[in-house]
Amino acid sequence: MTYSIIARCARTGRLGLGIATYSLVVGGRCEGVAANIGICKTQAFPNRHNDPFAIKLLADGYLPARVMEILAANDPQHEYRQIAIMDREGRIAAHTGPRTRGWSGHLLNTDCVAFGNGLVGEQVLTGMIEGFLADPATPLEYRLMHALEAGRDAGGQGDATTHRTERSAAIKVVDRNDYPDIDVRVDVHPIAVDRLREVLDEYKKYEIFYRDRGRNPSQAIPQDVFVAGLKAAPPK
Amino acid sequence: MTYTILARCPRTGQMGLGIATYSIGVGLYCNGLRSRKGATMTQAFVNQGNNPFALRLLTMGFTPTHVLRELQRNDPDHEYRQIGVIDREGNAVAYSGPKTRGWSGHRIAPGAIAMGNVLAGEHVVDAILSGFTASPDAILEHRLLAALEAGRDAGGQLGNDGHLTERSAAIIVYDDADYAELDIRVDLHDHAVDELRRNYEEYALYRGYYTERGKNPAAAIPQHEFVRTLPVGEQPA
Numbered sequence: 499m500t501y502s503i504i505a506r507c508a509r510t511g512r513l514g515l516g517i518a519t520y521s522l523v524v525g526g527r528c529e530g531v532a533a534n535i536g537i538c539k540t541q542a543f544p545n546r547h548n549d550p551f552a553i554k555l556l557a558d559g560y561l562p563a564r565v566m567e568i569l570a571a572n573d574p575q576h577e578y579r580q581i582a583i584m585d586r587e588g589r590i591a592a593h594t595g596p597r598t599r600g601w602s603g604h605l606l607n608t609d610c611v612a613f614g615n616g617l618v619g620e621q622v623l624t625g626m627i628e629g630f631l632a633d634p635a636t637p638l639e640y641r642l643m644h645a646l647e648a649g650r651d652a653g654g655q656g657d658a659t660t661h662r663t664e665r666s667a668a669i670k671v672v673d674r675n676d677y678p679d680i681d682v683r684v685d686v687h688p689i690a691v692d693r694l695r696e697v698l699d700e701y702k703k704y705e706i707f708y709r710d711r712g713r714n715p716s717q718a719i720p721q722d723v724f725v726a727g728l729k730a731a732p733p734k
Numbered sequence: 735m736t737y738t739i740l741a742r743c744p745r746t747g748q749m750g751l752g753i754a755t756y757s758i759g760v761g762l763y764c765n766g767l768r769s770r771k772g773a774t775m776t777q778a779f780v781n782q783g784n785n786p787f788a789l790r791l792l793t794m795g796f797t798p799t800h801v802l803r804e805l806q807r808n809d810p811d812h813e814y815r816q817i818g819v820i821d822r823e824g825n826a827v828a829y830s831g832p833k834t835r836g837w838s839g840h841r842i843a844p845g846a847i848a849m850g851n852v853l854a855g856e857h858v859v860d861a862i863l864s865g866f867t868a869s870p871d872a873i874l875e876h877r878l879l880a881a882l883e884a885g886r887d888a889g890g891q892l893g894n895d896g897h898l899t900e901r902s903a904a905i906i907v908y909d910d911a912d913y914a915e916l917d918i919r920v921d922l923h924d925h926a927v928d929e930l931r932r933n934y935e936e937y938a939l940y941r942g943y944y945t946e947r948g949k950n951p952a953a954a955i956p957q958h959e960f961v962r963t964l965p966v967g968e969q970p971a
Contacts (some may be wrong), residue, residue, distance in 0.1 A: 499957070520957060521944065522937045526917030550912040578951035599956060605860035662958065665970070676786040681762035683919050686933040688971070694759065697922045701759045708757065708780075715779035715814035721735065721756060722893045 499600060499655040499662055500524070500580075503626050503645045506588045506609040507638040512679065513586065514668025514671035516642030518691050520616070520655055525668030525683035532557070533672035536585040538565070542598040542615045543578040545569075552583055562591035569593075580604070582611040589613050600657060607631065612645065616662070618653035625652030639671050639680045643698055647663045650691045664690040665718040669698060680705075703728060735836065735891045735898055736760070736777045737850030737858060738865050739881040740826075742817040743874040744845055747822065748915065749773040754903040754927050756852075756891055761904040763921035768793070769908045771819045774801070778834040778851045779814035781805075788819055798827040816840070819848040823897045834891065836892065848878035852898070854889030861888035875916050878905050879931060900926040900962060905934065916941075939968055 500519035506512070515531050517524055517539070530538035530549030538552035548569055562583040570576045570593070577595040584590050584605060592604040592611050604613035605623040612626035629648025630641050639699045646667060655662040666692040671680040682697050684690040704724075711718040736755035743750065748768045753760055753775070766774035766785035772792040776784035784805055791801045798819040806812045806829075813831040818839060820826045824845030830838045835851030841859045848862035865884025866877050882903065891898040902919070903926040910913040918934055920926040940960075947954040961969055 522940050523918050523933070525919065527913060531914045532766055543954060544948045546911065546913050546948060575951050597951065660958075675782065677765050677782045678762055683761065683921050686936050697759070700922055704758060710858055712780040712782060715811050715833065718779060720894065722895060722898065 499614075500541045501612070501614030501617060501622055501626065501646070501649045501654065502539055502541060502582070503610055503612045503630055503642060503649075504539055504582050504584050505611075505630060505638065505642060505645075505652045506584060506586070507641075508588070508609055508634075510638070510673070511586065512638045512671055513640050513675050514638045514669065514680070515539055516646045516667075516669045517541075518646050518654070518667040518694070519729060520665050523685040524666040525670070525681075528668055530551075530669055531670045531672050533674055533676060534586055536562070536583065538581065538583045540569075540579050540581045541613075542580040542595065542602070543575065545573050545575065545579055548573070548579065548581060552581075553671070556583070556585055561585065562589050564697050566591040566593055566680065580613055580615050582613050584609075584611065588677070610645075612649070614649070614655075616655050616657075618656050618661070622649045622652045622654060625649055639669055639682075639698060639702075642669050642671070643695060646691050647695065663688060666690050667694040669694065704734075735852030735892060736816075737847050737848070737853060737862060737882070737885045737890065738775055738777060738818065739846065739862050739878055739885075740773050740775055740820055741846040741866060741874065741878065742773065742820050742822070742824045743877075744824060746909065747876065748874045748909050749820070749822075750874045750878050750905070750907045751775060752882045752903075752905050753777075754882050754885065754890070754900040754930075756893070756898040756901050758902050759921045760787055760902040761906075761917075761921060762905055764906055767906055767908045768916070769910050769912060770822050772798070772819065773908075774817070774819045776805075776815050776817045776822050777849070778831065778838065779811065781811065781815055784809070784815065784817065787818075792819070792821055797821065798825050802827050802829055816849055816851050818849050820845065820847065837862040848885075850885070850891075852891050852893060854892040854897070858885050858888045858890060861885055875905055875907050875934070878907070879934060882927050883931065899924060902926050903930040905930065936968070939964055
């Protein structure tokens with residue numbers, strides 16, 4: 499039981515993943531986000547080899563649709579996997595195995611795929627896509643956050659009788675570098691999407707300070723001084 | 735203001751990192767581990783290009799000493815960096831740039847580096863290394879956690895206005911696969927090392943189930959049923 503969105507920002511070419519699930523520490527199993535290459539996320543009963551393998555195939559020049567065929571041919575348990583793949587141009591392939599559990603499916607739209615299993619219904623994916631598309635001018639990490647919040651608000655995980663909370667969540671965004679641009683996580687929490695919003699908003703206050711500190715260290719103020727400034731005059 | 739243990743397990747060859755810092759979301763910067771290749775971390779004033787670059791150099795066959803030299807020559811602000819590099823044989827080198835702030839330094843043991851800056855003193859890195867080497871037969875993630883807790887208990891970070899708490903922390907372990915065997919984080923917390931221990935203990939209950947579920951899905955019970963097999967005190971509300 500998980501709901502996720504993979505997406506591309508058409509303005510900047512940044513690529514990103516947002517994910518929320520009942521399982522713990524999901525962000526520690528999201529390595530398939532590669533700058534200038536693409537994204538692959540395997541979930542439900544995940545084959546951990548899929549994502550790094552798919553990224554190598556995308557980097558070699560395989561199209562997402564062909565990568566999916568190769569993943570299928572390479573995995574006797576493909577029917578248990580749920581997989582979404584996007585390349586850097588926004589080409590998409592998605593697979594929801596017939597043996598994934600609960601309500602399970604994927605929804606494609608321009609530059610994004612929402613996909614999930616163990617969900618209360620398709621309205622979760624519809625909500626995620628609407629959340630993602632609502633404000634195309636905003637940075638990708640916020641669009642992914644909106645998508646997760648919309649998925650949560652549409653009912654998230656569960657079935658006709660039971661709701662299952664999000665216990666971990668993550669957002670990862672890559673730009674042009676071979677290290678992530680945004681990588682925020684909540685690994686163990688009773689309402690992880692709510693907490694992820696708090697972590698993201700807090701991190702965004704520091705993002706430029708952290709980046710500039712490394713790139714231009716002789717100009718950097720100590721962090722405790724920066725934090726005191728934040729407390730005195732919080733950013734709007 | 736950060737303290738870190740970087741290590742290779744001599745029994746398994748696993749590469750591992752434990753880190754705790756006043757900065758938030760530190761896990762974002764911890765992309766310097768690769769199975770059977772090495773482990774590296776750049777901290778203090780971070781050059782984010784260093785970790786992936788150093789890993790590629792290790793993969794090409796550069797020794798850790800030579801990797802450090804290349805990082806130096808490739809970075810006009812090298813003196814602001816604190817860097818550890820370990821290769822797959824456990825050869826370890828570290829560098830604490832003269833322009834890193836506060837008490838800043840490192841200790842090296844076979845296959846392990848303790849390093850930090852803006853610390854309460856040299857005894858913090860000594861404690862981290864002692865915490866790591868105390869139980870050589872334990873699994874690597876337990877040794878990394880013990881090292882961080884020893885660093886915390888030795889006083890951790892000390893800023894201009896006194897002790898600085900750990901606001902984020904992470905433990906990462908790579909085994910043979912090209913994905914992390916363990917990658918657990920606390921991105922924002924008032925006592926991140928304490929919270930990391932709690933999260934780790936909880937995750938440890940599920941780890942085997944998650945691994946098995948992916949490898950053998952036909953036999954997997956649903957997670958909400960698995961949860962009911964946990965000890966009563968460990969079941970989520």
